[in-house]
Amino acid sequence: QSALxxxxxxxxxxxxxxxxxxxxxxxxxGLYNYVSWYQQHPGKAPKVxxxxxxxxxxxxxxxxxxxxxxxxxxxxxxxxxxxxxxxxYCCSYVxxxxxxxxxxxxxxxx
Amino acid sequence: xxxxxxxxxxxxxxxxLRLSCAASGFIFSSFEMNWVRLAPGRGLEWVSYISGIGxxxxxxxxxxxxxxxxxxNAKNSLYLQMNxxxxxxxxxxxxxxxxxxxxxxxDLWGQGTMVTVSS
Numbered sequence: 736q737s738a739l740x741x742x743x744x745x746x747x748x749x750x751x752x753x754x755x756x757x758x759x760x761x762x763x764x765g766l767y768n769y770v771s772w773y774q775q776h777p778g779k780a781p782k783v784x785x786x787x788x789x790x791x792x793x794x795x796x797x798x799x800x801x802x803x804x805x806x807x808x809x810x811x812x813x814x815x816x817x818x819x820x821x822x823x824y825c826c827s828y829v830x831x832x833x834x835x836x837x838x839x840x841x842x843x844x845x
Numbered sequence: 846x847x848x849x850x851x852x853x854x855x856x857x858x859x860x861x862l863r864l865s866c867a868a869s870g871f872i873f874s875s876f877e878m879n880w881v882r883l884a885p886g887r888g889l890e891w892v893s894y895i896s897g898i899g900x901x902x903x904x905x906x907x908x909x910x911x912x913x914x915x916x917x918n919a920k921n922s923l924y925l926q927m928n929x930x931x932x933x934x935x936x937x938x939x940x941x942x943x944x945x946x947x948x949x950x951x952d953l954w955g956q957g958t959m960v961t962v963s964s
Contacts, residue, residue: 824888
């Protein structure tokens with residue numbers, strides 16, 4: 736099973752909004768409402784920012800939001816801040832307790 | 846609430862290595878656990894899953910038949926036995942806790958342990 740497809744990079748100025756897409760198939764994103772998103776700063780462990788498509792863990796700012804339409808999930812970061820500069824990965828449940836990650840997107844704050 | 850991996854290192858192709866993950870601050874046996882890896886220049890890759898009591902395990906196709914996940918709930922520890930290692934197994938290996946229940950996602954990660962497969 737190939738990795739979910741994400742844009743290699745997105746960028747925005749402070750205060751702006753950016754949206755990262757995550758494209759899968761009818762066997763993963765399209766089949767399950769179990770998409771999660773992870774933020775990873777260089778040299779740090781990944782941190783979940785969205786789970787179950789649109790649920791935000793406690794402590795994650797409401798600037799982070801998730802959605803899904805068909806086989807594509809999206810993560811939107813509004814009010815972009817310098818600390819949002821990181822790599823972001825989507826992840827979908829694919830059945831039998833397996834998960835499939837996306838290719839990763841580097842977010843740059845201009 | 847912490848996860849701390851150990852056991853990584855340099856190993857020759859075809860060799861073996863056993864990774865450990867020590868859990869603290871939560872009821873370890875109540876949570877499903879996973880191993881996820883990050884290869885240099887590549888993205889995250891899910892490697893393996895184990896149920897709370899250890900009775901169910903699943904693997905990515907890339908490691909099936911070579912890697913074995915296990916846990917010792919009395920020791921609050923998760924393990925990954927890696928055999929027949931290949932160069933493309935070189936990666937930073939993370940243990941990660943699953944939300945479980947009716948949710949899916951990895952809500953707690955360790956800092957990772959590096960595995961390098963090279964002659």
